[in-house]
Amino acid sequence: MVNKHPLPGSERKAEEGSKVVGQCDPSERIEVFVMVRRQQQAQFNALMSRIEAGDPGVKPLSREAFAKDYGAAPEDLAKVKTFAAAHGLTVVREDPAARSVLLSGTIAQFQSAFAVKLEHYEHHTTGQFRGRTGTISVPDDLHGVVEAVLGLDNRPPARPHFRIRPPFQPAKGHQVSFTPPQIAALYQYPQGDGSGQCVGIVELGGGYNTSDLKSYFASLGVGSPTVKSVGVDQGSNQPSGDPSGPDGEVTLDVEIVGSIAPGATVAVYFTQNSDAGFIDAVSRAIHDTTNKPSVISISWGGPESNWTSQSLQAFNSALQSAAALGVTVCVASGDSGSSDGVSSGNEVDFPSSSPYVLACGGTNLTASGTSITHEVVWNDGSQGGATGGGVSRAFPVPVWQQGLSSTSAKGVKMPLSGRGVPDVAGDASPVTGYSVLIDGTQTVVGGTSAVAPLWAALIARINAAKGQPVGFINPKLYKAAGVCNDITQGNNGSYEASVGWDACTGLGSPNGQKVAAAL
Template identity: 85%
Template sequence: MADKHPLPGSERTVEQGSKVVGQCDPTERIEVFVMLRRKQQASFDALMSKIESGDPSVKPLSREEFARDYGAAPEDIAKVQAFAAEHGLTVVREDPAARSVLLSGTIAQFQTAFAVQLQHYEHHSAGQFRGRTGTISVPDDLHGVVEAVLGLDNRPQARPHFRIRPPFQPARAPQASFTPPQLASLYHFPQGDGSGQCVGIIELGGGYVNSDLKTYFASLGVHSPTVKSVGVDQGGNQPTGDPNGPDGEVTLDIEIVGAIAPGATIAVYFTQNSDAGFIDAVSRAVHDTTNKPSVISISWGGPESNWTNQSLQAFNSVLQAAATLGVTVCAASGDSGSSDGLGGDHVDFPASSPYVLACGGTRVTASGASISTEVVWNDGAGGGASGGGVSQAFPVPVWQEGLSSTDTGGSKTPLGGRGVPDVSGDASPVTGYSVLIDGTQTVVGGTSAVAPLWAGLIARINAAKGQPAGFINPKLYNTAGVCKDITQGNNGRFAASVGWDACTGLGSPNGQKVAAAL
């Protein structure tokens, strides 16, 4: 019997509020994907440090070049194939570029193969799921070869960051709503329709109805974009008919991107809400040689502390790949202020990855064709607020060195980790986006509206430039005045201040200045 080695970062504990409700059926078939180490890691790291410093000499790699130089080595894939054969597992799919091998087998086979015990758990908010505790183990042959094993557990990993405006009229602020083209105009987006670009949207459930999209774009006088559904790991476009559920997220994302960049193709990657599904969907979008998205919008996430280290690192390495391929990834920073829905200070992941453009929220008042006031989105207890703070998982990136966060007492602390968010935009449901979901005209807010807003802007810029803007964070931070600085409001622990802050980042977009900087 070969020695077993615990896989670093794979430790799972019983989540608070979860209890075991039964054993898993040993004959049930599941799919698990294995992520392998990268070829030429040292050379990849050197390339990444150039990209992070904003080195203008670095050109995006083609997906073919990336697969050749930085995918998984054929001999590593062969080791996984041999391991699968030994344990009676079937290889469903190999993707050398994404360094992933998808395996299928019974629960009993996987328990033996990775030395784990899978059980059914119940959690008051997450419902029933398959889970495990302790570490995953791999044999000698795979020790140092395998970086992550994902899908043994299928607990829900993320939540959508959108909020439908409550039906009552709050006394303290007049309500307003905007269509995406109105916001594009208020934010001085450059002209254009994103033609020739593809925007990828990641969804962990729900679906869209074509009649909604058709009616909505017609009502705006915008021609309907091409929308494609891409199923990942048994995911698919499955509308539930409930606008308050994930359909709200899916439809909101498509309608915002489509209204701002109707000439772009929109590829919607549907998957299951688990760490395995989420990571695989983003990976499939990044490495998609058919649709080739140049921008990806992610409106889902969960507190950093809810991720295992192996999931966090596996996901982050996919986002690094996006940066080398010239793909801009926009991610919502969360709707629960500085706590991210937990006690204390927490930031949301994947927004806290240094390789995404983290999108926070503001509340906008407009008069005529211009914005009269814009403050941090914070609608009070139960109303939602811009996610933001300081990462406990990722160090300060080069382009944030020397920055400080300001707390509500006014004291400044130098960043001890990656600061979130980078930018922001209108997110309050009180001044939200007018959309059509499951046949109902409704007003929606949340930072999940800001990620597709920025994605639409980048698609316009890419189309006008004829090449992808790629990883834009260094350029945004190194060019003064590309965003409108938000200096009023707070998100709980942190306050808006002059310059970057942990509520709204650099501020809301001046689209023409962003285009000039890129």
């Protein structure tokens, strides 16, 4: 008799507004990831404490050393493979560094292996997906070994955080747009082109057209960067021809990074929009020994409540690995204000709420010539979008945010009860947006999606000039006074900007040269 243990954090409730529309075909083949525990967890925790405290004595680990010391133990991977064989499942690949084993099999085999029932659901916003309710179970030998089983359900947890400027003229203020190099100049980015660096960009759909990129970079008079597409699982570069869909996201990200750091290689990791796909693509980018990105930009996310706690922890654990490897991860904080689009209350967007990323919020920027004349929190109203920001319910206050407070829109200061989002900000309003070329059309785009690649390109320039990666920068940024332009006006719904850190724009928008000096 095999004892089955519920996997902690795997509990799924039926999503509000979704209904079962049919049974899954038991013979349909799917792929599922099993993630196992880290070797030497206590030693790794001690290392992370030093990194989180900003200890200058800690050097980033090489990808090889990391895999050996803090990847999966061979015996843990062997247990998963034995379990797979017993259930007729095939091992597609294993990645000891990312601590994952990808299994393939039929729905019937996975239902029996993990004691789950998979059904087809329909939801009014996300469409159809394969889902489950209740917990996933694992047998005795995998109890305590397996940390997450991802991919049984494939509901999309994330959305892209970009906003295309609407064609109508808004009532307030006139519209302006900037090219990414103009924005970099306004933010006083240090000279350089990021040569020798690789910037990884994670995308959950859509694609870019090489012809768009060629003509865009030529129109700006910058050299064309090397752009590589990396397919993860069933993902690939698939432009749909619709600039308002995910193509808008992909092209925006590549054009911002590529025009500000044209000397860098841009590796775009394409995957599907599911927790398994998202976590795997980020892990693949972090542990990629071929392209070796020193900075990763992520412009997708969803409210913390969209994620099961096993997905949240598995993802956060991958981002911890990035910090240990000296890889800076920049993440958009969301475009739906303090509510993050949930029907009631406030939420922050994940993965921007992970304490191991640089969470990037949004501003509205006015400039005259080469200088900024006015910069406020990005909030274009409920239809126009606003910067995500607030206080995490999933992660405690990190060391480097201790003692900080958020200010409510009523002016009340409250000490942080969890990780505060965002850390930094940059121009994000479509009214003062970025001029880009998407699917052959000249378009003006905003959203915090633009801010993650904007900061990633700054980090690439700094890394290139320094000759080594700056790595996990949050502890240093929070200690360095005055390296960001403090944004003190505006709100994102429930939170208001204030002097110093706030839950709308974090520490503020970059003064690139000061940021470079502080790092």
